[in-house]
Amino acid sequence: MTLEQVSLNQAHGGQQGVWRHQSAETGGTMSFSVFVPPHEEGARLPVLWYLSGLTCTHANVTEKGEFRAACARHGIIFVAPDTSPRGEDVADDDAYDFGKGAGFYVDATQAPWAPHYRMRSYIEQELPALVAQHFPADMARQGITGHSMGGHGALTIALRNPGRFASVSAFAPIVSPMQCPWGHKALGGYLGDDQAAWRGYDAVALIEDGARLPDLLVDQGLADGFLAEQLKTPLLEAACREAGIPATIRMQAGYDHSYYFISSFMAQHVKWHAQRLNQRAG
Amino acid sequence: MTLEQVSLNQAHGGQQGVWRHQSAETGGTMSFSVFVPPHEEGARLPVLWYLSGLTCTHANVTEKGEFRAACARHGIIFVAPDTSPRGEDVADDDAYDFGKGAGFYVDATQAPWAPHYRMRSYIEQELPALVAQHFPADMARQGITGHSMGGHGALTIALRNPGRFASVSAFAPIVSPMQCPWGHKALGGYLGDDQAAWRGYDAVALIEDGARLPDLLVDQGLADGFLAEQLKTPLLEAACREAGIPATIRMQAGYDHSYYFISSFMAQHVKWHAQRLNQRAG
Numbered sequence: 001m002t003l004e005q006v007s008l009n010q011a012h013g014g015q016q017g018v019w020r021h022q023s024a025e026t027g028g029t030m031s032f033s034v035f036v037p038p039h040e041e042g043a044r045l046p047v048l049w050y051l052s053g054l055t056c057t058h059a060n061v062t063e064k065g066e067f068r069a070a071c072a073r074h075g076i077i078f079v080a081p082d083t084s085p086r087g088e089d090v091a092d093d094d095a096y097d098f099g100k101g102a103g104f105y106v107d108a109t110q111a112p113w114a115p116h117y118r119m120r121s122y123i124e125q126e127l128p129a130l131v132a133q134h135f136p137a138d139m140a141r142q143g144i145t146g147h148s149m150g151g152h153g154a155l156t157i158a159l160r161n162p163g164r165f166a167s168v169s170a171f172a173p174i175v176s177p178m179q180c181p182w183g184h185k186a187l188g189g190y191l192g193d194d195q196a197a198w199r200g201y202d203a204v205a206l207i208e209d210g211a212r213l214p215d216l217l218v219d220q221g222l223a224d225g226f227l228a229e230q231l232k233t234p235l236l237e238a239a240c241r242e243a244g245i246p247a248t249i250r251m252q253a254g255y256d257h258s259y260y261f262i263s264s265f266m267a268q269h270v271k272w273h274a275q276r277l278n279q280r281a282g
Numbered sequence: 283m284t285l286e287q288v289s290l291n292q293a294h295g296g297q298q299g300v301w302r303h304q305s306a307e308t309g310g311t312m313s314f315s316v317f318v319p320p321h322e323e324g325a326r327l328p329v330l331w332y333l334s335g336l337t338c339t340h341a342n343v344t345e346k347g348e349f350r351a352a353c354a355r356h357g358i359i360f361v362a363p364d365t366s367p368r369g370e371d372v373a374d375d376d377a378y379d380f381g382k383g384a385g386f387y388v389d390a391t392q393a394p395w396a397p398h399y400r401m402r403s404y405i406e407q408e409l410p411a412l413v414a415q416h417f418p419a420d421m422a423r424q425g426i427t428g429h430s431m432g433g434h435g436a437l438t439i440a441l442r443n444p445g446r447f448a449s450v451s452a453f454a455p456i457v458s459p460m461q462c463p464w465g466h467k468a469l470g471g472y473l474g475d476d477q478a479a480w481r482g483y484d485a486v487a488l489i490e491d492g493a494r495l496p497d498l499l500v501d502q503g504l505a506d507g508f509l510a511e512q513l514k515t516p517l518l519e520a521a522c523r524e525a526g527i528p529a530t531i532r533m534q535a536g537y538d539h540s541y542y543f544i545s546s547f548m549a550q551h552v553k554w555h556a557q558r559l560n561q562r563a564g
Contacts, residue, residue: 010505011542063541066348069549223292259345260291260298267351 003134006031012072013038018058021130025122026085027115032127033058034135035078037071044138046277047077047131048167048270051123051146051153054182055101057082061147066263067270074274077137081127083149085116097182098189104177105153106201108190117190120201124157141280143167143273147262148226149174149182151218155203155236159211167276169217169269171262172224175236176204182230207239216240216247217272219265221255285416288313294354295320300340303412307404309397310369314409315340316417317360319353328423328559329359329413330449330552333405333432333439336464337383339364343429348545349552356556359419363409365431367398379464380471386459387435388483390472399472402483406439423562425449425555429544430513431456431464433500437485437518441493449558451499451551453544454506457518458486464512489521498522498529499554501547503537 006018014037023030039045048071050061058080061067071078084090084103091112093099108117132139144165146154151173158168177183178198187198199205220233227233233249240247255261288300296319305312321327330353332343340362343349353360366372366385373394375381390399414421426447428436433455440450459465460480469480481487502515509515515531522529537543 009538009540009542010503010536010546012546016542063346066351066545068545069348069351221292254292256291258291260293263350264292264294 001130001133003130011035012068014068014072016062016068018062023085023122023126025118025126028085028087028090030082030086030122031058032079032081033062034131035068035071036135037075037077039075039136044136045075045077046141046143046274046280047079047137047139048273048277049123049142049144049146049154050078050080051105051144051150052080052083053146053148053150054083055096056150057101060259061262064259064263065266067266070267070270074270074278076270076274076277077135079127079131081123084119087116090116098185102149102186104149104186104190104201105157106187106190109197110190110192113190120157123153124161141166141277143169143277145169145171145269145273146173147171148231148257152177152203156201156206158213159203159206160200162212166214166280167273168213168215169272171218171265171269172220172226172231172257173203173218173236174230175232176202178202178205179235180230180232204235204239207243207245212243213245214276216245216249217269218247218249219261219269220249220251221257221261222251222253223255224257224261226257283412283415285412293317294350296350296354298344298350300344305367305404305408307400307408308367310367310372312364312368312404313340314361314363315344316413317350317353318417319357319359321357321418326418326420327357327359328425328556328562329361329419329421330555330559331405331424331426331428331436332360332362333387333426333428333435334362334365335428335430335432336365337378338432339383342541343544346541346545347548349548352549352552356552356560358552358556358559359417361409361413363405366401369398372398380467384431384468386431386468386472386483387439388469388472391479392472392474395472402439405435406443423448423559425451425559427451427453427551427555428455429453430508430539434459434485438483438488440495441485441488442482444494448496448562449555450495450497451554453547453551454502454508454513454539455485455500455518456512457514458484460484460487461517462512462514486517486521489525489527494525495527496558498527498531499551500529500531501543501551502531502533503539503543504533504535505537506539506543508539
């Protein structure tokens with residue numbers, strides 16, 4: 001698998017790159033960004049995945065996420081994928097919350113989405129193999145986080161892959177797409193009407209069905225206009241309590257859904273991941 | 283003078299705002315951003331001015347500058363103005379380095395620029411009065427910094443206003459517009475052919491003519507493609523040495539001209555300003 005360099009900039013003593021490649025899963029060109037912190041030659045570093053929210057690409061967090069200082073301090077590679085397949089031949093929808101920019105980290109089964117909308121397999125299988133091949137990554141030490149739709153992605157991918165991630169966190173995640181309008185539209189459109197197929201893409205349902213996380217950090221702004229109708233943090237809180245998952249869920253007064261919120265708590269999340277990733281043998 | 287709120291987001295415990303107002307100096311609507319860190323009610327806080335480079339508005343540093351964590355830690359208000367007059371009736375040029383987005387912090391004397399291109403008076407007089415009126419600012423404690431064209435602005439404004447700024451720094455500044463193509467085009471266009479008028483807008487010339495700074499911090503990337511032809515850091519280094527200005531000028535290996543460079547050293551600049559600003563009586 002070959003990678004094309006879109007850009008490479010020195011930052012915080014490391015290298016912030018943007019890369020492009022032909023994806024077998026999504027059947028088109030995909031872009032993602034990778035920050036590699038300063039490190040000794042030959043070292044293999046832990047990897048933190050960041051999954052972005054609706055309408056985003058890799059660029060939003062890369063420009064506004066304020067993660068590099070913390071990743072440089074803790075020696076962590078930060079990978080930010082795109083949020084959907086891209087390209088002129090990829091089916092789309094005029095809405096911001098469906099189609100391009102809104103892949104919801106599922107493998108679609110319905111027409112016209114099924115051929116390209118394979119973001120689950122892309123994020124779970126294809127991209128990790130590419131990262132392992134091209135970067136100084138220790139794939140035995142991975143953490144995962146994300147924002148909003150990407151928080152949903154981080155939680156569900158971690159829940160479906162026990163043992164793969166030493167650390168899991170989220171910023172303002174959609175905790176139960178089965179119980180909110182964004183999720184009903186996306187899961188119904190990509191997966192069809194049978195809600196049994198949705199449960200593998202719903203963090204609360206996965207926990208109810210027995211999936212577990214080692215522990216969990218979530219930050220959620222109380223001034224976030226999507227909290228009550230779409231994000232529904234209390235459902236995750238209740239599911240974790242019921243399942244005995246030690247979850248640190250912090251409701252942050254005054255914060256909204258923007259990157260001003262994410263960047264305010266990013267360094268704490270990176271530190272939280274670093275503490276767990278650096279406990280595993282390097 | 284009234285201010286219109288464009289946006290206000292909680293960030294790093296403080297408030298990141300974007301504001302709009304009718305400017306008497308530029309004769310149109312101007313936007314700028316202000317970060318107010320968390321503080322005790324009634325407190326007056328030091329102010330750090332950040333002047334942006336060619337093609338930028340307040341938005342670039344506000345989104346990519348990574349200044350808020352440091353400003354919150356040190357209790358500093360961060361103000362980011364625009365780089366030129368704006369509006370449909372404002373003269374412009376197709377080039378990126380002249381006209382809108384390229385005001386060079388001068389008061390233009392030449393047609394068709396003179397009516398609106400009054401960024402010197404806007405930054406030195408009008409905007410500080412507005413900031414003093416609307417924010418919890420201690421105007422006895424001001425620092426100034428900037429990037430590229432904005433580094434030129436920061437240096438020249440500080441040199442022309444002795445005693446106003448307790449702290450001065452710059453990221454990859456244009457140190458002598460009289461000695462580079464960007465500067466010749468801009469100063470010639472805005473001020474006319476008489477180079478005597480240019481000297482008040484040239485940091486190296488101002489120092490040669492007797493202006494002084496308390497001290498100075500400059501970071502400059504060695505992988506910056508504009509260094510040799512446009513920025514010419516060694517000219518500033520020589521002028522400071524000759525004049526006895528204690529200047530810390532750091533040539534940073536591997537860094538380019540982008541916000542990846544700026545954000546890498548922003549926290550160090552904010553700390554450097556804070557050390558000086560917080561020495562003055564609060």
